[in-house]
Amino acid sequence: MSTVDGVGAAFTEGRARGLLAAAVPEVSAADATLLTLGENAVFGIGGLVVKVGRDASLLARAAHELRVASWLAEAGVPAVRAAEPTARAAEGHPVTLWHRLPEAVRPAGPADLAEVLRLVHALPEPGFALPRRELLGGVERWLRLAGDAVDPADAAFLRERRDGFVAAAAALSPHLPPGPIHGDALPRNVLVGPDGPTVVDLETFSGDLREHDLVVLALSRDRYGLDPRAYDDFVRVYGWDVREWAGCEVLRGARETASCAWVAQHAPGNPAALTEFGRRVASLREGDTAVRWYPF
CATH class of the missing domain: 3.90.1200.10 (Aminoglycoside phosphotransferase (APH), C-terminal lobe)
Incomplete structure (x- = not known):
């Protein structure tokens, strides 16, 4: 059996790009840069970072992450900030949008x-x-x-x-x-x-x-x-x-x-x-x- 997501297709970079295009049509998925592919496919495009969940079961987890981001912002903790307060979805997969952080000045230790x-x-x-x-x-x-x-x-x-x-x-x-x-x-x-x-x-x-x-x-x-x-x-x-x-x-x-x-x-x-x-x-x-x- 191959690694599958919630709808039975292999979760590859190509599959994730297709889900990105469906959920965020206002950006060009072809121009997105894949940053990581793990539990989520994470893409950078312009001033945004877009996370595409590997599995449809991660929708609740994505909603939790957005709620935490709002709480940390209110508390003044330096943390990544959401570009939208709710998750989008493509074929059941959660898709969340984030403000892209500045380039790192050095690796974190x-x-x-x-x-x-x-x-x-x-x-x-x-x-x-x-x-x-x-x-x-x-x-x-x-x-x-x-x-x-x-x-x-x-x-x-x-x-x-x-x-x-x-x-x-x-x-x-x-x-x-x-x-x-x-x-x-x-x-x-x-x-x-x-x-x-x-x-x-x-x-x-x-x-x-x-x-x-x-x-x-x-x-x-x-x-x-x-x-x-x-x-x-x-x-x-x-x-x-x-x-x-x-x-x-x-x-x-x-x-x-x-x-x-x-x-x-x-x-x-x-x-x-x-x-x-x-x-x-x-x-x-x-x-x-x-x-x-x-x-x-």
């Missing part, structure tokens, strides 16, 4: 991420309900999209692992007071422009353990080759090292499980994704926490 996380973690709850950080909530969908490109035994292993970490995470006692979090706190979700760091990709904003945002960089240090000195900068700017917390290994294990399943959705027709999935799932099966994973 862990210290920049820590700076914006301090702002986010200082926010009170908004006037609407933030969802819990369902870190493992996408596992089933990603494995469904992977279909028979991955070994059914590996899929079953990830489902069992997911269930165990869902239960373990529910029993955690946090060190920090729970509240608003980014949910996918990586330097790639920060852009450093002329006025400093700005938060982007707001889809995973949640109300949950603040430790969720901090475990991400700890895992980057251990799995993805982040320079330990850069991690130390992150800790220095934020003010606390999540590795001191007893629950760190539980959230790390949950995120590893989700990250492995996320790669699986790209496996059909993509040998590099299948190779990376194999590396990740084998290391989880073997309990080897030192195997290097590669961003995908």
